[in-house]
Amino acid sequence: MRTILVPVDGSESSLRAVRAAIKAANELGGANLHVITVQAPILSGNVTRFFSAEAIQDYYQDEGSNALVSAKALLDESGVAYQSKVVVGPVAMTIADYAKDNSCDLIIMGTRGLGSVTGLVLGSITTKVLSLTELPVTLVK
Structure with missing residues (x-):
């Protein structure tokens, strides 16, 4: 059975x-879907000085859960089995590492996310993932 990684950020893409x-899962007669959202780590020393590590982890989980809500609703409605997870790290590298660590066969991702620069042909995260993985990547516009 094939394993497909779908990184999401809550965007329409x-x-x-x-x-x-x-x-794709239906056409393949089933697949293991891994739906993840990656939260970029907070690097500011000021934040870590005023908030506990536990509070920061709670923040990552809350933000990640919010980003997964719509994707999980679509998946639940479809009846396709999936795993979902909130991961923290540099976004593109974390996506590529997750795919490798979980023996994914394919990454399906949007071309642009919720980033502030909307005029780019491909989003910067998408471009970085393409350069960091040897896996096939299907881009969805």
Whole structure:
């Protein structure tokens, strides 16, 4: 059975990637879907000085859970089995590492996420993932 990774950030582009992954899973007669959201680590020393590590972890989990809500609703409605997870780290590297560590066969992701620069042809995270992985990557516009 194939394993498909779908990184999401709550954007419409990432939801289109979830729909494409559902379709692919159905066409393959089933697949293991891993739906993740990656929270970039807070690097400011001021934040870590005023908030406990536990509070920061809670923040990552809350933000990640919010980013997964719509994707999980689509997946639950489709009936396709999936695993979801909130991961913390440099976004593109964490996506590539997760795919490798979990023996994924394919990454399906949106071309642009919720970043502030919307005029780029491909999002910076998407471009970095393409350069960091040897896996096939299906981009969904």
